[in-house]
Structure formats: C-alpha cells, structure tokens
Amino acid sequence: MDVHYSRRLIAVIVLLLAATILACGLPGGGQQAASKPATIISAPLTGTRVDVGQVVNVESTATDATGVAKVELWVDGQLYREDAPPSPQTSYTVVQPWQATAPGNHTLTVRAQNAGKVYSDLASVVVEVIQPGAQITPAVVVPTSTPTPTIPVDTPTPIGGTAAPGETPTVAGETPAPSATPSAGTPPPTSPPGATATPATATITGFESFGTWQRGDEPNGTLTQTTEQVHSGQYAAKLAYAFASAGNDYVVFLQDHPLAGTPTSISVWVFGNGSGHFLNVWVRDAQGETWQSTFGQIKHTGWQQMTALIQTGQPWPWGHIDGSSNGVVDYPIAFRGLVLDDMPDTCACSGIIYIDDITVGAGVQPPGGEVTCVPTATPSAPADMILVPAGEFLMGSTKAQVDQAESWSGKARYEFEDEFPQHTVYLDAYYIDRFEVTNAQFEAFANATGYRTTAENKGELSTWRAAYAPGMESYPVVWMSWYDADAYCKWAGKRLPTEAEWEKAARGNLGRIFPWGNDWDPKKANAGETGYGHTMPVGSFPDGFSYYGARDMAGNVWEWVADWWDPNYYSVSATRNPQGPLTPTQNKVLRGGAFGNAPWQLRVAHRHTGGPDGYAPDHGFRCAKSAP
Numbered sequence: 001m002d003v004h005y006s007r008r009l010i011a012v013i014v015l016l017l018a019a020t021i022l023a024c025g026l027p028g029g030g031q032q033a034a035s036k037p038a039t040i041i042s043a044p045l046t047g048t049r050v051d052v053g054q055v056v057n058v059e060s061t062a063t064d065a066t067g068v069a070k071v072e073l074w075v076d077g078q079l080y081r082e083d084a085p086p087s088p089q090t091s092y093t094v095v096q097p098w099q100a101t102a103p104g105n106h107t108l109t110v111r112a113q114n115a116g117k118v119y120s121d122l123a124s125v126v127v128e129v130i131q132p133g134a135q136i137t138p139a140v141v142v143p144t145s146t147p148t149p150t151i152p153v154d155t156p157t158p159i160g161g162t163a164a165p166g167e168t169p170t171v172a173g174e175t176p177a178p179s180a181t182p183s184a185g186t187p188p189p190t191s192p193p194g195a196t197a198t199p200a201t202a203t204i205t206g207f208e209s210f211g212t213w214q215r216g217d218e219p220n221g222t223l224t225q226t227t228e229q230v231h232s233g234q235y236a237a238k239l240a241y242a243f244a245s246a247g248n249d250y251v252v253f254l255q256d257h258p259l260a261g262t263p264t265s266i267s268v269w270v271f272g273n274g275s276g277h278f279l280n281v282w283v284r285d286a287q288g289e290t291w292q293s294t295f296g297q298i299k300h301t302g303w304q305q306m307t308a309l310i311q312t313g314q315p316w317p318w319g320h321i322d323g324s325s326n327g328v329v330d331y332p333i334a335f336r337g338l339v340l341d342d343m344p345d346t347c348a349c350s351g352i353i354y355i356d357d358i359t360v361g362a363g364v365q366p367p368g369g370e371v372t373c374v375p376t377a378t379p380s381a382p383a384d385m386i387l388v389p390a391g392e393f394l395m396g397s398t399k400a401q402v403d404q405a406e407s408w409s410g411k412a413r414y415e416f417e418d419e420f421p422q423h424t425v426y427l428d429a430y431y432i433d434r435f436e437v438t439n440a441q442f443e444a445f446a447n448a449t450g451y452r453t454t455a456e457n458k459g460e461l462s463t464w465r466a467a468y469a470p471g472m473e474s475y476p477v478v479w480m481s482w483y484d485a486d487a488y489c490k491w492a493g494k495r496l497p498t499e500a501e502w503e504k505a506a507r508g509n510l511g512r513i514f515p516w517g518n519d520w521d522p523k524k525a526n527a528g529e530t531g532y533g534h535t536m537p538v539g540s541f542p543d544g545f546s547y548y549g550a551r552d553m554a555g556n557v558w559e560w561v562a563d564w565w566d567p568n569y570y571s572v573s574a575t576r577n578p579q580g581p582l583t584p585t586q587n588k589v590l591r592g593g594a595f596g597n598a599p600w601q602l603r604v605a606h607r608h609t610g611g612p613d614g615y616a617p618d619h620g621f622r623c624a625k626s627a628p
Contacts, residue, residue, distance in 0.1 A: 037064035037112040037120035039071070044108075046125045046219055050100050056127060061093040062112030062120060068092040069117075074109040076224055077240060077352070077543060079523055088115040100129040105215060107222045107240065124242070126215075126222055204257050204266070204335050204358040207235045213337075216252030220244070221340065223253045228516060228543065231269040231303050231356035241277075242350040243342045254282075254337035262331045263360035267307045271354035272298040273549065274386075277343050279353075280317050281308050282336035289323035290336055297343060298353060301386040301434070301549030302508075317341070335360075352542075385431040386505075386549045387627060393504045394511040396422040396570050397605040401513060408600040418567035419605050422511075425500050426576045429627035432497055432505045435538035435551050436559065436622050437488060439464070440473035445488050454481035455615045467617065474537040476557045476620040482588045482612035485560040485621035496562040497624035499607075500578050502591050506554070506604040508547025513603050515546035515553045520599040525555035528596045535595055535618070550622075554602040557620035558590040565589045565609040587611055594618035 043059045050056055062068045067088025073080045073096040083094045098108065109124040205211075210225040221241035230236045243249035266281050279295045294317040295306035310329055312318075338355070397405070397419035405416055442464060445451060455463045464479045489495050497505070506515050514520065522529040524544030526536045539551045546553050553559075563569075563580025565587045580589070587609035593602035595618060600606065610619070 035065060036118045037062050037068055037114045039110055039112045039120040039123045041108070041110055041123045041125050044125060044127055046127075048125075048127045050127060050129055052100060052103055052129055052131055054100050054129075056098050056100055056108070058096045058098055058108050058110065059093070060096070060110045060123065061091065062110075063091045064112070064114040064120075065090060067115040069113050069115050071096070071110060071112045073098065074111070076107055076222070076238075077109075100127070102225075103129050103131055104210060104212065104224055105129075105222050106224065126219065130212075202360060204259070204360060205255075206233050206357050207237045207355075208233050210235065210237070211255060213237075213253040213255045216254070218249065218251055220249055221251035223338075226354065229271045229303075229354040229547070231271070231354075233356075236271070236354050236356035238352060238354055239338075239340060240350075240352045241340055243347055245348060249345075249347070250339055250341040252282075252337060252339050255335075256284075257335040259283075259333050259335060259360055263333070264310050265307055265361045266293070266310065266335065266358065267305055267361060268295055268358045269303055269305050269356045270295070270298060270300075271303050271356075271549070272300040273351050273353055274299060274301045275343075275349070275351055275353075277347075278317055278339075278341040279306065280339040280341060282321060282339060283310060283329070283333045284323075284336045285333045286330040287323065287326065289326075289330070290321040291329055292317060292319050292321050292339065294318065302388070302547060303356075382431060382625065384434050385625065386434050388427070388430055388432060388501070388505050388548050390427065390429040390627075391509060392424050392426045393507070393509040394422055395425045395500055395503055395605075396420060397603075398422050398511075401603075401605065404513075405600045405603060405606075409598065411600075416606075418565075418570070418607050421570055422605075423570060423573065424575065425504070425573070425578060427500060427504055428577055430497075430501055431625045431627055432501065432548075432550060433494075433622035433624070434549065436476040436557060436620050437485075438474050438538055439468045439477050441492075442477040442488060443468070445491050449491060451484075451487060451491075453479065453484045453615070454613050455479050460615075462617065474539075475535050476538055476552075478535060478557060478617050478620055479615045480560065480619050480621055481615045482560045482610075484615070486562075489621070489623040492623060494623035494625045496560060496621065498577075498579055499561045499563040499589050499591070501624055502553075502559065502561045503604055505548055505550050506546050506592070510547065512547065513605075515550070515604060516544050520602075525593075525602055526552070526595045527555045527593065527602055528598055530555070530595075532595060553592050553604065555593055555597070556595055557592075557618050558594045558608060558616075559592045560619070560621040561589050561591055563589045565607065590619065 039060060039062045041058065041060045044056055048056075058073055060071060062071050067090055068085065069088045070082050070084040071092065071094050072082040075098060080098060081096055083096060085092050092112070100106070105126050105128050107124055107126050109122050111122050112120040207225055213223045215221070215223070220243055221239060224238050224240075225235050226238035227235060228238060239253075241251055266283070268279075268281075270279060276297050276299055278297055280292050281295065282290055282292055284290045291310070293308040293310055293314070295308045310333070312328060335358070340353075342349070397416065402413070402416045402419060406413055409415070453464060456465075462479060464477050467478050486496055512518060514524075516524050521544075524541050526532055526541060535556055538556070541552065541555070544554060545551050564583075564585045566581040566585055569581055588611070590608040590610055591604075591606070593606065593608075601608070
C-alpha cells in the first residue's frame, strides 16, 4: 500500500475517533460542550523545499461530528483561499494549491470551521522556497579541541539556544569540552561566498534585500520579509513565533554578516507586542566562538530601538554559545543571527513582532566593568494600554488623499474639507487603550457606581444592556453618548483622548491612510465590506493594528474623542498638544469608522461628528492617559 495514502488513512481514522468521542461524551463525564473540528495537514511536510514558481498542493483533512463546513488556507498570516464541501461532512479532505512566488521560508496554515461556526485549532507547516538551481553552501565551523559537527546551512542547529542561568548551551549530541585557549594556528572562520564586510557604525541589514535566513532545529517560528510594519525603507522582517510547550522554548534565525572594525554594540528597531520575551543576538568572533548578547525583553508595543553590548562579564542572557572559549571576544567579529526566547519558560504562546534596521556601533563602554546589558529603557505602560512616545506627526489629509477619498465615496468635496490642511503636530508622550472599552469593563463601572447612560435616562429600549447578550463580554460597549464615555474614563483614572492623540496613535508618524498602511485591506478591519454586519470582540483583526500597536482603530465602532468639532479648526490649531476648539460647538468628534462603514470612512484622518448626547449601535470609545 502507498505509504502516503496509509499515513493519510491512519490520520483520518484517528481524527474520526476523536470527533466521535467528543460528540458522545467521555465515560462518566456527562455530555461534553460543543466540540471544535480537528485538522491535520498530510502534505507537504515541514522542511519541504520547492522552487520559486512551483505549485504546492496543501492536502489536509478536517473532521467534526456536526460536519465540516469549510477549510481555510492561510499563507504567512494572510488568508489565501477557502474551500467547502457541497454540504457539511464529518470528514473532509481537500487539496488546496498554493503557488510559491517568493523565496524564503513560508508558513502554510490550515483551519476548519464546522456547521456551528466553531473553528479548529491551527495546523501549520513551514516550506522553504528557493531560486531554481540555487546551491546550498555549508557553514564553516572552526575546529576546536573538541571536534564540532559541521552544521549544514539548510538545517542549522541551534547550539543550546538561550540557556537558563547556570546552564551551558551545547551542540545537539555533543559533549561540551572544557574552556580552553585555541592554539595559535587556529584559522579564523571563513566568510560565506558573496558576503561583504560591514563597516563599523553602519547598517547590517535593513531587510530591503532579505536573502536567506536559516532557522534552527526548533520549529517555533518563521522570519519573512514584509511591508506590514516598516520602520524605514520599504521592508522589514516579520517574526511570527509559536511556543507550543510550557518549557524553555526559543527560535533561532541565522544569517552571517562579517563586521569591520571593533564594534561593541548592535542595535535593532523592534515593533513590539508587549510579550516580555527576550530578543537576543549571536556574534561569532575570530577564534570561531559564538557569543550571545541581549537586546532585552520586549515589554513595549510599537517601534522602539533596542541595543545589545558586545562585552564579556555580563549576566545572563549574555553567554558563550559555541567554540572553545578563551574568555574574551576576539575581533574581527561577524553578526551570526537572532534568537527569540520565551519568558517565562512556562509560556505556551504565539505572536508576532517586526524587526528593522539592524546596525553596529561603538557602543557605550561602562566604567569599572559594570553590567553592560542595557536595552533601551521603556516606561511601564498601565495594563492594557500602549505608550505613544513624544514627538511630531502629520495630522489631516493631503490634497491627493482627499482626491482619493472623494473618488472612493462619490461624495462632494466639501464633505472632506474639514481634513485640510495637513499639518505637523507635536504631542507629549501619552498612553492609549490598546482595545476599545468592552461590555465587561463598562458593566464593572455601572455596577460600582450605579451609573445610568444617556439612553437609559431617556427610557430608550435600545441601550448598552439590551445589546449585551451572554458571551459578549469582550465585545465593545455600544449605544454610548459622549457623556457616557467621558464618565467611564474619569472613573477609570483616565480621560478621553484628544483628536490629535487618537490620530497619532492610529497612523503613527508616517502619515498613513489606514492604521496598517496606505492600502485598504478588508481582512484587517471590521467594516461593511468585511461582511459581519455587527460588532466583533475587540482585537479580532490582529493584522490591522496601528503603528504603535493599538487594535481596531479602523472599524468595529466609532470612537468618541475629547474635542468639539469645528470644520475650520485645522487652520487655526495649535501645533503643540492641541486640545480642540476652546469654545463649545454643537457637536463632538468621533473617529475610526464602524462595522457598517466603507473604506473612505475608516481612513485615520476622517472626521465624523455627533451631538454629545447622541448614541447609536456603533458608538463606543477608548481612553487615554498622560505619561509621567
């Protein structure tokens, strides 16, 4: 019998048994809650290598007692296609072709949905796409007093990863040798073909030319070139990680860059997610020793530069990774790669960070040999808030952006003239809620204070309580007036953001049209085109976050801000920390668009208005707070 067919048949049988058990309940356990589908990928296998232009047939099987309704194929975090049987089936095998168009490692992910609209867990494989006829060159490893196995470039072995304090990382299958000074005749490592020396105090890579980053043995993530979040230029690197076990997990990505001179620091711009994981860097010295330094823990959100110093004597995560150690870093050195290490080790979690502009520099030499592990300091943001650093940004729209909005909407030009002129605004540092305020949060406020909303006081049947059904705790609270939003934020020790604060948090300092960039994408926001027709739990569109990491700033619900609305305000606005018109007008400002709106209404510069005592099923808010 064909081996591939046998493997697929066994997988189907196991999945059917699992689905049957879940549907019928475990012995003695009573009736089980509604199950979710089970999904497995039969082909390709992780590690499969294909040429650019080749079609990869992704074969998967999903099973569910209530019937599989559809199977989705996602490529590198983007929905690629979905397929469905004519009617829900308890077992559904599908082959979904994907054409490999770009070199590098690509994550193929499958998930299934059953007839009850419950999704399965994700099943993923990673395939490598190479240029036709590309040659794989082995890495050169310098011999030491204990022979080190040659590590093929196509399957680099992480040499012990990021060991806990007191541990010595070792090559897989190797007995570590005592530290010893290499013989005088030990040759320096040979640079890979085509490598060029990188001058000191210069860029190692800005990811404009991505090349090949080889992942280590731990299949815990992917590193791909992206335009989703960029610090400078056109491209950055997207590091998607998935630490499946509650153990010491890490993922390694290797790409050699020889460094000229005697650089003592390496810096990188990181678009963080507040996870607290360690981002480390490996360098290899002239004696073939690999050393690890750390950029620090990723406690921030949005873009921030982090720095690692290259100097012995630092505490963990600094450490000697490979090679016979003589206790010093011998120049010249080479950038070896990046390591993301879970923190805490018990974390079974996944997420995404973005990396850009890795540079070398002279570093900061501390006095007296003090600890030199000094990642860029990050003010501690309150829970569920993100820091927006002080600085300038572009507020409002250009003529070209308004022309585009006018063509999208079919509206008269005067509808957009309140976005003129685009102007530069400076804001002090502040915090803003990562998510819109939810039903559960507003309920805690109402229960603690006895607060009644504007709609409740008017005796309306349509109120936030009427819209708050069981299971909707994490949905944004709606039917909010400006007064309701203001009251909640004050109770929470915060305030409504100014219109300028809201816009900067949404678009960053690059003048973006949407939170994620300049191109509309219905997969990144809950809008009319997305098709849900109602609010969704906050954070349901993880790829739509803003430059600083805020979620749902386009779509889901309109958000009240502090300012009164004046269509001519931008012509007379203060350029530093504007607070909106000083004299009250008839309306307040709402921003961001909602679940039923068109793309032109979800632009970050679009201004919507409403009376402060008005409320609607798509009116919500988030709060802000001044940074110390």
